[in-house]
Amino acid sequence: MQETTRLAGLIQGRIAERLAEHRSAIDPLGPDALPLIDEATRFLTGGKRLRALFAVLGYRSVRPLQFGEQVPIDASDPASRLLDVAVALEFFHAAALIHDDIVDRSETRRGGPATHRVFTRIHRDAGWRGTPEHFGTAGAILLGDLLQSWADELLQSSCDALEDRAAARATRAHFNRMRTEVAVGQYLDVLEEQQAEFAPHEEQLERSTRLLVYKSAKYSVEAPLLIGAALAGASPDQESALAEFGLPVGVAFQLRDDLLGVFGDEAITGKPTGDDLTEGKRTILVALSRQELPGSQRSVFDDLHGRADLEAESITLLQQTIRESGAVDQVEQMIGRNVELATKGITEAPLAKDAVADLVALAERAARRSF
Secondary structure, three states: OHHHHHHHHHHHHHHHHHHHHHHHHHHHHOHHHHHHHHHHHHHOOOOOOHHHHHHHHHHHOOOOOOOOOOOOOOOOOHHHHHHHHHHHHHHHHHHHHHHHHHHOOOOEEOOEEOHHHHHHHHHHHHOOOOOHHHHHHHHHHHHHHHHHHHHHHHHHHHHHOOOOHHHHHHHHHHHHHHHHHHHHHHHHHHHHHHOOOOOOHHHHHHHHHHHHHHHHHHHHHHHHHHHHHHHOOOOHHHHHHHHHHHHHHHHHHHHHHHHHHHHOOHHHHOOOOOHHHHHOOOOHHHHHHHHOOOHHHHHHHHHHOOOOOOOHHHHHHHHHHHHHOOHHHHHHHHHHHHHHHHHHHHOOOOOOHHHHHHHHHHHHHHHOOOO
8 A cells, every 4th residue: 555655646746747848838828828737737636546556557467667766757768658658547537527527517526626617717707708607618628628638648658669569559559449438438428317217227227337337447447457558568368367357346446436426425525415316327326226116216216316406305315215225235245246356366367466466455445435
């Protein structure tokens, strides 16, 4: 855990370095452009860095690598390349969250205002013409686009510096696949919320599972692992072992996130309690809950679920209904089974044992967050 904390610190330091470089590049455009880099800096300060850490451990599971206290900037250095790939994942993740908050009409993120609300406030405080909300949405979309561009530049520069061209192509392919899956998964999430009614249980469960896998599970763990491993020149067997580990860990991570989205403490999650209920997220947790409810209670549940104007009492009622249905216990069991499946297989894989131990510890940390 101590080494993971140190690695997170190194990643944060490299994020600060790269943002400082972008600030210098933007400076000639004048002070009007600076709120973009200011908000990027605010948004990228803090966070769990799980995706970046999984990428680092994916690399180290294939090729030994030690980080010194000061990591070189030169992309020819393997440690520097790996840190830049980790930062690329953090930039991409920040962009995805910024856009996700627009799509979900979220007001907060990580205990502070969502990015589109930051730009809305800038407009309102300045007293500019036009609509503050429109400016806020436009500013956030453009910052997300900018962060995606910076992520791609970092990924590509790291690939370009690799002598192993097969490894470079594999790294790029995994990154490209991740971007596609996240965008399509997000679309499927939006589409699901537009459906007038829940599908029959088995179909709804399948739809919710597909959403979980492609919007979050693969992107949160499997893709970072494979990107880091490919950068190190992983063999097909090594990539296969990491994928078999990463997907169930990612599923457990997202199942935990779904629990937090319903029951999480705002002081810990940085999002309002019951946020997923007001947004109408059709998660596995919700699908399992509905299946256990009698017809009349299910109708009340469906009527309240997804209403943006839910009062605190209605949120509490939905939370109580979900708990009493037994769905929370079912999801906890699913989390445990997925972590067990992942950790059981990885111990015999053709990977570095010290990195595997760190992977198992990080998987437990990702899946066992409290609420």
